[in-house]
Amino acid sequence: MPTGLTQDAGWEIGVSKTLPLPVSTVWDFIAGPEGVALWLGKGVQLPTEKGESYETGDGIAGEVRSYRPGDRVRLTYGTTTLQVAVSSPGDGRTVLRFHQEHLADAEERERQRAHWKAVMGKVTDALGVA
Numbered sequence: 001m002p003t004g005l006t007q008d009a010g011w012e013i014g015v016s017k018t019l020p021l022p023v024s025t026v027w028d029f030i031a032g033p034e035g036v037a038l039w040l041g042k043g044v045q046l047p048t049e050k051g052e053s054y055e056t057g058d059g060i061a062g063e064v065r066s067y068r069p070g071d072r073v074r075l076t077y078g079t080t081t082l083q084v085a086v087s088s089p090g091d092g093r094t095v096l097r098f099h100q101e102h103l104a105d106a107e108e109r110e111r112q113r114a115h116w117k118a119v120m121g122k123v124t125d126a127l128g129v130a
Contacts (some may be wrong), residue, residue, distance in 0.1 A: 004109045011103035015116040019094050019129050026094040027070050027086050029127060031055060038122045039098065046073065079104075096123065 004011055019026055029035040035048045041056035053063040054075075062076035072085035083099045098116045103109050124130065 002106065004025065004103075005006065006101070006106070011105060011109045012099065013103065013109050013113045013116065014097060014099040015113065015120050016095055016097040017120050017124065019096055019124065019127065020092075021094055021127060021129065022092055023070060023086050023094045026096055030086065030096065030123065031073065035123065038126065039056065039119050043050035047075075048073075050080070058124045064072065084121060096120070 004013060006012055027103070030039070031046060033045075036044055040046060040054070041058060041060075042054055044054055047054050047064045048067045048069075050064055050066060053061065057063045059080045062078065062082075065074040065076065067073045070086070072083055073083065074083040075084075077100065080100050080102045083097070085097045086101070087095050087097075089095055098119065100112050104113060115129070
C-alpha cells in the first residue's frame with residue numbers, strides 16, 4: 001500500500017511539531033480567533049458543539065464532529081475530515097498535530113502536506129517558537 005493510503009480512511013496526511021510551550025498555551029492559541037484564522041481561515045468562528053457548521057472564506061463548509069477543550073477538535077472539511085490536536089510528551093512541551101483523512105488521491109495528499117506544513121510554520125511564528 002502506498003505511503004499515506006490507509007484501508008479505513010483512504011488517503012491521509014499528518015503534520016506535527018513539538019513546541020516548547022505548555023498545552024494550555026498552544027490550545028488557547030489554536031482554538032482562539034488568531035489561531036483559527038491561520039488553520040481554518042480568517043473570519044471563521046470555530047464551532048464548539050457537535051453538529052455545528054461553519055464555512056470558510058474559500059467556500060469550504062463543514063461541521064464539528066467532536067470538540068474536547070484542551071485536547072482536540074475534529075470536523076468535516078469539505079469532503080475530508082480534519083483533526084487538530086494537542087498533547088503533552090512531558091517536560092512542559094506540547095505536540096501540535098494537524099491530521100486530514102479521506103483525501104481524494106496522492107496528489108491531493110501532497111498538496112495538503114504542503115498546506116499543513118505552511119500552516120504549522122505560521123502557527124510557530126505566531127507563537128514565537130522555531
